[in-house]
Amino acid sequence: MNRFKITELGNDVFWLRDSERDHLVRVLRLKPGDLVVGFDNTGLEYTSVILKIEDKSVTCQILSTDQPDVEAQTSVYIVAGLSKGEKMEWVIQKGTELGMTGLIPLRAKRSVMHLEGSKAQERIVRWQKIASEAAKQSHRVQEPRILEVCDWKDLAERLPHGTQWLIPYEEEKTQRLASVLDTLDSKRPIAILIGPEGGFDQAEVTLAQDQLGAKSVSLGPRILRTETAAVATLTIVLAHYGDLG
Amino acid sequence: MNRFKITELGNDVFWLRDSERDHLVRVLRLKPGDLVVGFDNTGLEYTSVILKIEDKSVTCQILSTDQPDVEAQTSVYIVAGLSKGEKMEWVIQKGTELGMTGLIPLRAKRSVMHLEGSKAQERIVRWQKIASEAAKQSHRVQEPRILEVCDWKDLAERLPHGTQWLIPYEEEKTQRLASVLDTLDSKRPIAILIGPEGGFDQAEVTLAQDQLGAKSVSLGPRILRTETAAVATLTIVLAHYGDLG
Numbered sequence: 001m002n003r004f005k006i007t008e009l010g011n012d013v014f015w016l017r018d019s020e021r022d023h024l025v026r027v028l029r030l031k032p033g034d035l036v037v038g039f040d041n042t043g044l045e046y047t048s049v050i051l052k053i054e055d056k057s058v059t060c061q062i063l064s065t066d067q068p069d070v071e072a073q074t075s076v077y078i079v080a081g082l083s084k085g086e087k088m089e090w091v092i093q094k095g096t097e098l099g100m101t102g103l104i105p106l107r108a109k110r111s112v113m114h115l116e117g118s119k120a121q122e123r124i125v126r127w128q129k130i131a132s133e134a135a136k137q138s139h140r141v142q143e144p145r146i147l148e149v150c151d152w153k154d155l156a157e158r159l160p161h162g163t164q165w166l167i168p169y170e171e172e173k174t175q176r177l178a179s180v181l182d183t184l185d186s187k188r189p190i191a192i193l194i195g196p197e198g199g200f201d202q203a204e205v206t207l208a209q210d211q212l213g214a215k216s217v218s219l220g221p222r223i224l225r226t227e228t229a230a231v232a233t234l235t236i237v238l239a240h241y242g243d244l245g
Numbered sequence: 246m247n248r249f250k251i252t253e254l255g256n257d258v259f260w261l262r263d264s265e266r267d268h269l270v271r272v273l274r275l276k277p278g279d280l281v282v283g284f285d286n287t288g289l290e291y292t293s294v295i296l297k298i299e300d301k302s303v304t305c306q307i308l309s310t311d312q313p314d315v316e317a318q319t320s321v322y323i324v325a326g327l328s329k330g331e332k333m334e335w336v337i338q339k340g341t342e343l344g345m346t347g348l349i350p351l352r353a354k355r356s357v358m359h360l361e362g363s364k365a366q367e368r369i370v371r372w373q374k375i376a377s378e379a380a381k382q383s384h385r386v387q388e389p390r391i392l393e394v395c396d397w398k399d400l401a402e403r404l405p406h407g408t409q410w411l412i413p414y415e416e417e418k419t420q421r422l423a424s425v426l427d428t429l430d431s432k433r434p435i436a437i438l439i440g441p442e443g444g445f446d447q448a449e450v451t452l453a454q455d456q457l458g459a460k461s462v463s464l465g466p467r468i469l470r471t472e473t474a475a476v477a478t479l480t481i482v483l484a485h486y487g488d489l490g
Contacts, residue, residue, distance in 0.1 A: 068466070069466060070466040070467055094470075094473050094476075097467060097468070097469050097470060097473050098467070098469070098473065098477060099465075099467055137468065137470070138467040138468045138469065139466075139467060139468050140467060176490065177490040178484065178487070178490050217490075219489060219490050220344075220483075220488065220489045220490060221313070221314060221315040221384075222315055222342060222343070222344055222383040222384060222385060222489075223342070223382065223383045223384050224342050224343070224383065225339075225342060225382070228339050228342050228343065228476075231339075231473075231476060231477075231480075232343060232476075232480045232489065232490070233490070235476075235477045235480040235481060235484075236480060236481070236484045236489070236490040238465075239423065239480075239481045239484070242423070243465065244464060244465045244467075244477065244481070245421065245422040245423050245462075245464050245465060245477070245478070245481040
């Protein structure tokens with residue numbers, strides 16, 4: 001059954017408008033009588049039947065409301081140093097499937113890709129769409145939020161107080177991720193700081209440790225690309241707390 | 246320091262030929278006196294200095310030989326149902342970085358991509374190159390082998406006797422990957438069967454269980470794309486045995 005993000009929720013109906021309506025009508029060519037699933041980012045999903053299709057909206061009758069146990073219990077954020085090409089899109093898509101709660105694009109010192117002003121805003125909109133599509137595809141009921149592009153000095157305020165910060169770092173030789181995970185509180189959010197292609201420099205790691213209380217961790221002996229490190233760390237963290245695998 | 250796969254090993258020198266030589270000379274533009282690292286897929290790496298550059302080869306003087314502890318202790322293979330587009334390339338690249346031992350492309354029932362004869366052979370050559378490049382980039386000393394495209398009936402013979410087969414399956418609701426990993430013997434190879442875009446069908450899962458003794462496992466409540474499932478399962482398995490994270 002096709003899944004849609006609800007535009008407006010009524011008592012026993014909901015409406016799909018704009019791109020959701022257009023996708024249903026023009027791409028999927030669904031008709032009144034077809035079943036669809038709607039979700040509204042509150043954790044609920046609504047199995048419904050299409051009632052009517054109009055120029056600007058589609059009306060669906062809710063048949064049943066469920067609260068599927070599909071979201072991770074642990075809130076894990078990826079803070080991703082801005083990277084070139086499709087790496088950010090890849091991390092957003094796979095991160096959403098795996099179960100991340102949100103992603104913050106970070107202007108890291110070695111970031112080759114630069115994003116400011118309106119260009120940054122457009123990119124966030126595009127990235128949020130990718131998260132939305134990936135959430136549907138993976139049957140999530142809560143799409144991850146892609147937050148504004150951020151600098152180091154603003155990071156602490158972007159996530160809830162009490163967030164536990166991890167920074168996978170190639171130069172960390174002793175402290176392994178697995179051992180640190182045993183010391184964290186899974187009821188508090190966890191944020192994973194991932195460097196851009198060139199990695200973080202020592203000053204950034206020190207700043208993260210001092211200002212965010214970040215724990216630097218090793219991912220093992222092999223060097224991982226930035227996008228691989230993001231997805232692998234997220235996977236290991238979620239699996240550790242039983243949210244994956 | 247740049248890393249190269251050794252073409253021929255001598256007593257205290259080695260030679261680089263063909264694409265390795267060309268990459269060194271034309272792309273990286275290295276010169277006599279520059280340091281390089283050579284590896285030969287036996288687990289050793291050789292820190293060396295370039296002695297001379299000729300039309301067909303580069304001669305390097307070995308300065309020190311090391312056996313870095315960079316390879317995973319657990320042998321994990323990915324058996325990947327043939328998938329479209331770049332998915333196979335991504336899995337090979339990321340799988341190599343993460344530490345897989347090898348990959349077998351599998352003709353699954355729902356595979357949309359078909360590979361036979363000389364086209365299959367050419368694709369294997371290309372995929373092996375991707376594994377080779379990813380091995381260098383991740384500082385591995387043993388590049389994973391990309392085996393011939395395989396059918397279900399030939400799978401059992403392709404991997405060592407004693408291989409333990411896992412099949413992540415969306416319809417598996419009870420047996421979680423984590424609980425199965427506790428029952429495996431990490432000294433024997435582990436093979437992860439990943440379906441193509443449409444997944445495996447029930448008949449294939451039953452065949453894997455009957456003929457290979459495969460254990461079907463759930464990766465959790467969210468639906469993963471084929472390439473995400475491959476990378477996530479590999480990550481969880483390697484991390485479980487301390488080879489990652």
